[in-house]
Amino acid sequence: MAQERNAGERPVLNPALRLMREAVPKPVTGRSPTEAQVHIERLDRQRETLSTTIAAIRATPPRLHAGRLHLRARMYDDSLAPTYLPRGIFGAKTHTHIVAPIRDGYLIEATLEGLDALSNEIADSDAVDARVAISRIQEIQSQTTTSVFHGRDANILWDRAIVGDAGSLFTVWLPPFVNVAARDSVIAELASMEREGAIQSVFATVSMTRGSGQDTAILHVSRQAESASLAQVAREYRTKRVAKLTLVVASADALTQLAASGASYRIDPVVPLRAQMFPQGSDPDRPVPQEDWHPVVAVVDGGMTARSYEPMEAWRAPSLVSDVDANTIHGNRVSSLAIHGYAWNSHLRLPELVCRIGTVQAIAKDGRGHESRERFLSYLREVVKVHASECKVWNMSFNEPTFPGDEEMVSDLGHGIRSIAREYGILPVVSVGNIAEQGHGRICPPGDCEASLTVGGRVAMDDVPDAHCPVCVVGPGPDGMLKPDLSWFSTLRAVGGTPATGSSFATPLVASLAAHAFQALKNPTPDLVKALLINSADQESFDGKIGWGTPWQDVTPWSCPLGTVTLVWTATLSKGQAYYWNDIPIPPEMVRDGKLYGRASLTAVLAPLVSELASANYFSSRLEVALQTPGSGTSPINLLGTMRESVTRERDARAELAKWHPVRRHSKSFKRGRTLYGDTMRVYARVFIRDAYQFEQEDVDQPQQVAFVLTLTAPTPNDDIYSSMTARLGAYVESAVLEQEIDVRM
Numbered sequence: 001m002a003q004e005r006n007a008g009e010r011p012v013l014n015p016a017l018r019l020m021r022e023a024v025p026k027p028v029t030g031r032s033p034t035e036a037q038v039h040i041e042r043l044d045r046q047r048e049t050l051s052t053t054i055a056a057i058r059a060t061p062p063r064l065h066a067g068r069l070h071l072r073a074r075m076y077d078d079s080l081a082p083t084y085l086p087r088g089i090f091g092a093k094t095h096t097h098i099v100a101p102i103r104d105g106y107l108i109e110a111t112l113e114g115l116d117a118l119s120n121e122i123a124d125s126d127a128v129d130a131r132v133a134i135s136r137i138q139e140i141q142s143q144t145t146t147s148v149f150h151g152r153d154a155n156i157l158w159d160r161a162i163v164g165d166a167g168s169l170f171t172v173w174l175p176p177f178v179n180v181a182a183r184d185s186v187i188a189e190l191a192s193m194e195r196e197g198a199i200q201s202v203f204a205t206v207s208m209t210r211g212s213g214q215d216t217a218i219l220h221v222s223r224q225a226e227s228a229s230l231a232q233v234a235r236e237y238r239t240k241r242v243a244k245l246t247l248v249v250a251s252a253d254a255l256t257q258l259a260a261s262g263a264s265y266r267i268d269p270v271v272p273l274r275a276q277m278f279p280q281g282s283d284p285d286r287p288v289p290q291e292d293w294h295p296v297v298a299v300v301d302g303g304m305t306a307r308s309y310e311p312m313e314a315w316r317a318p319s320l321v322s323d324v325d326a327n328t329i330h331g332n333r334v335s336s337l338a339i340h341g342y343a344w345n346s347h348l349r350l351p352e353l354v355c356r357i358g359t360v361q362a363i364a365k366d367g368r369g370h371e372s373r374e375r376f377l378s379y380l381r382e383v384v385k386v387h388a389s390e391c392k393v394w395n396m397s398f399n400e401p402t403f404p405g406d407e408e409m410v411s412d413l414g415h416g417i418r419s420i421a422r423e424y425g426i427l428p429v430v431s432v433g434n435i436a437e438q439g440h441g442r443i444c445p446p447g448d449c450e451a452s453l454t455v456g457g458r459v460a461m462d463d464v465p466d467a468h469c470p471v472c473v474v475g476p477g478p479d480g481m482l483k484p485d486l487s488w489f490s491t492l493r494a495v496g497g498t499p500a501t502g503s504s505f506a507t508p509l510v511a512s513l514a515a516h517a518f519q520a521l522k523n524p525t526p527d528l529v530k531a532l533l534i535n536s537a538d539q540e541s542f543d544g545k546i547g548w549g550t551p552w553q554d555v556t557p558w559s560c561p562l563g564t565v566t567l568v569w570t571a572t573l574s575k576g577q578a579y580y581w582n583d584i585p586i587p588p589e590m591v592r593d594g595k596l597y598g599r600a601s602l603t604a605v606l607a608p609l610v611s612e613l614a615s616a617n618y619f620s621s622r623l624e625v626a627l628q629t630p631g632s633g634t635s636p637i638n639l640l641g642t643m644r645e646s647v648t649r650e651r652d653a654r655a656e657l658a659k660w661h662p663v664r665r666h667s668k669s670f671k672r673g674r675t676l677y678g679d680t681m682r683v684y685a686r687v688f689i690r691d692a693y694q695f696e697q698e699d700v701d702q703p704q705q706v707a708f709v710l711t712l713t714a715p716t717p718n719d720d721i722y723s724s725m726t727a728r729l730g731a732y733v734e735s736a737v738l739e740q741e742i743d744v745r746m
Contacts (some may be wrong), residue, residue: 013559014722016532018522019435019569019708019729023579028686033088033128039135042076046134047123053140054500055120058112062142063262065185066110068661070143070262074105079136081403082690086137087414088129094118095180096477099241100265101617101691103408106145107143108177108263144176148259148267150615152405158252160403161269162372166200167250169270169372171412172245172258174233176265176613176694183241187234194230198254201229202246202372204659214233240610244412246270246374259387266615268412270373275302275330275363275398277503281679295515296356297338298387298394298509300380300596302327303361306333306495312356314391318378319361327365330504333494334397338508339366344493347547355512358391363398377416388424392518392526393512396452397504399433399444403741408615410478414452415614421451422607427441427518428452429511431503432484433473441473448477448483450610450619450662451529455507457490464491465538468545469500472503475544479618480654482661485530486510486537487546491649513552520558520737521568527605528570529665535566535709541650541657558737561716565725567710568736572703573687574622576711581683585728586629586676587721589714595673598721599713602627602640604685605661609695617691618658621704625685627666630678639674639681640666660690670715683710 013405041215048629062069073086083429086106090528095114100107110118122134149157160450161168167200177183193199229245237243249255258264296314303319319326335357360383362376384394400413421428430452433444454477457469468474469490477483488506492500510533517529536557539549555561590598606623627644628636645659653659685706694701714721726733 010115012551014565015558015735016566016568017726017729017733018556018736019567019581019584019733020180021581021729023576023581023585023685023734025577025579028578030170032081033132036126037084037132038069038128039079042537043131043135050137050140051119051123052133054115054122057140057142058115058119061112062144064112064262065175065177065189065262066179066181068179068182069110069112069176071108071110072098072102072105072141072147073108074102074136074139075136076138076140077651078548078649078655080104082688084132088131088133088163089118089121097240099176099178100306100613100694101611101615103466103616105137107176108596108701109182124386131469134679143262145256145259148264150266150405154256155252155595156161156258156403157206157267157269158255159709160271164248167248167254169202170247170255171244171268171270171373171457171611172247172264173265173266173636174237174245175262176241178241180238181672183237186263187230187237189261190230193254193261193263194260198257200248200250200311202248203375204460208326208651218541219576228454231549240612246372249286265613268411268740271400272366272399273363273376273400274366275327279394283336293475293521294356295352295393297511297515298360298389299331299335299338299360299508300360300394300396301334301398302331302363303359304328304331304359306336308336309339309357309495313354315387317361317387317565320379321361321364325364326361327363328497330397331359331363333359333496333500334395334504334508336495337492338395339511340514341492341494341509345461345489348460348489348492349554350489350509350741351556353515353516355515358387373413373416379421380417384420384424384426388426389519392426392524393511393515394426394428395508396428396446397431397507397569399431401436402433402442402444407478408620410450410481410614412450412614413445413626414448415610417446417449418451418610421449421526423739425526427514429507429514429530430454431507432456432475434471434502436503443475443477444473447473448481449647450481450608451526453486453510453533454484454547455503455510456484457501457503457506458487458546458550459491460489465550467501468499468543471501472506474603475547476658479616480658480660481618482524482542482547482658482663482700484547484694485534485663486548487550488550510551513557516556517558522736522738523570525705525707526599527607527705528568528709531603531605531707532568532707533663534605534663535601535711540669543667560722563714563719563721565712565722567706567725567733570705570707571685573623573685573706574703575687575689575700578684579688584681585708585725586692587712587714587719588679589719589724589726590712591676591679592673592715594676596639596670596676597673597715599667600640601628601665601667601707601713602683603663603665604663604705606687609689609699609704611691613693617660618661620689620691620694622660622688623662623664624688625664625666625683625684625708627681627710628684629676629681632677636682637674637677640668683708
């Protein structure tokens with residue numbers, strides 16, 4: 001807590017420990033298709049069905065680009081695992097490429113002439129891998145307008161979009177062709193539609209420089225025919241195969257024309273970023289300590305105009321929206337809660353943490369000065385680039401509205417903020433969103449940002465968090481994403497004095513705690529802070545309404561009260577290797593009559609490889625972790641679970657076990673005891689890759705970053721397992737917290 005810093009007394013809490021032991025890697029071999037994987041009962045039927053479908057597409061092909069088209073191969077429910085990737089029929093022999101995952105299957109690039117070879121291969125091939133693939137594919141279709149809209153109605157999408165000067169704004173994701181000539185054809189098609197007036201490019205650039213102690217920003221917007229925007233995207237598209245741009249589409253008919261042109265893979269309406277507005281009351285007196293050691297939270301919101309908080313403003317970025325248009329009421333509220341939310345809410349049990357803020361004025365009032373999504377992301381990237389080294393936590397209490405059908409795809413906004421966060425090493429703390437008159441009550445962008453801590457709301461029972469706040473939307477997020485991560489009080493007092501409710505106000509409570517965690521830890525990373533806060537939350541299992549719960553229970557997450565010990569560490573893991581952190585002692589205070597008692601919690605956060613198309617199979621890598629101890633035979637005992645995600649049918653593992661979600665948290669209480677056959681534990685971890693064909697090989701081979709937090713809790717509060725652990729680990733452990741020493745009491 002804030003008071004502890006200047007207290008001259010010896011701290012009563014022990015610091016979390018950093019594990020220094022290196023992991024022992026062991027190679028793991030992959031598996032090739034086998035005869036046992038051929039689904040014999042379906043094989044002959046699928047040979048005829050699929051080859052006939054391919055012949056029909058050959059006879060009446062969709063729009064081609066350089067003689068190429070995209071096919072959609074949908075797998076049977078029992079064939080969704082990466083093991084059944086249908087390379088047996090899609091490859092050089094049939095002049096096809098698997099280019100992207102789609103919902104329940106794969107997007108295939110093919111040549112029109114090559115469809116004959118594909119049809120023949122399906123009908124006649126006796127190779128094992130071909131027969132496995134044929135028996136596992138349920139249907140093959142060409143890419144259609146419905147596919148581009150991801151099943152959503154074109155007229156409804158048109159009505160949702162922000163209206164510009166010459167039409168409505170849409171984000172267009174270009175089709176991921178491997179062939180460069182096909183990509184050039186896509187750009188030529190867009191340029192032709194631009195000349196005809198069906199679309200206009202929107203070019204939004206933001207540059208920012210620092211000089212004379214002030215930040216200056218240059219913002220440019222251009223809507224010119226064949227503008228630099230299309231040329232810029234063309235360069236990116238040729239290099240990376242995946243690109244997107246914002247277009248002004250002239251009419252609903254032009255939108256349908258764009259979808260049918262084969263020049264888009266996905267089209268999303270650009271909708272406004274919104275922050276709730278509330279009436280303003282009188283401001284109470286609020287003296288705030290002005291020591292410059294307080295950590296900084298960047299508040300991306302409607303700006304701050306409350307003069308009494310000016311001493312707590314560490315920096316102010318150039319504004320994206322004008323003072324007239326900015327939602328300053330909301331910005332002031334969120335800023336005051338980030339600075340000292342506990343002071344406004346002394347009736348609630350909150351940590352007494354004080355933060356300074358960085359002001360990023362980027363959110364407008366409803367109906368005023370809305371910016372295109374691309375311009376907002378460009379602006380945010382430039383602000384983060386300037387301030388990332390000094391400010392690691394970025395509070396984002398704003399959301400886009402969502403509608404039925406949107407929940408299946410990761411949003412452009414969430415994906416864009418994820419890219420910025422990973423590039424610059426920041427931790428976005430994002431509101432989950434609130435229930436609107438229209439919508440489906442699920443995660444609102446950018447609450448689906450992979451790299452964020454997404455925050456939901458809870459009501460208060462006396463002075464502690466209780467049930468889900470019905471004003472706040474719920475999870476899970478798209479494509480198996482477990483969101484929200486955390487939740488806290490959502491009805492709070494702030495500047496203005498009037499209580500207000502919404503996930504916007506729970507978010508700065510988490511942001512300020514995260515900022516202090518960054519300041520407290522010796523070697524913090526965004527994922528380590530994220531893992532630490534999730535690990536300290538009060539729920540044993542994930543709840544789609546409140547996530548893992550609230551990350552504070554009278555002690556800070558980086559502290560170990562008596563009866564507990566927490567180990568933290570980070571590592572880089574390569575695919576094809578199993579990693580073991582061996583010889584972690586089991587504190588004797590947790591063992592009675594040869595059985596383990598107490599509680600253990602293991603949280604690991606992976607910085608995953610993700611699909612740049614941000615739709616199906618968004619996470620292209622996953623993490624498997626376990627806390628193990630020796631068993632009676634050769635197999636270890638998994639203390640915190642059975643790792644069922646590796647043996648359960650793929651669809652069930654995704655739905656029930658969040659198999660591909662990058663946060664793994666296993667927690668269990670051993671109330672009845674667990675028989676032990678040794679006095680040590682080990683942590684096991686392994687990274688798996690899927691859909692590697694989307695990426696350059698060096699990206700697939702790149703080791704992936706993982707943060708680990710392991711907390712052990714003794715069966716009785718007075719058991720000093722902290723001293724037991726530090727004494728037995730010796731040189732393999734050090735304090736994870738600054739300005740504290742490990743106190744080992746024998």
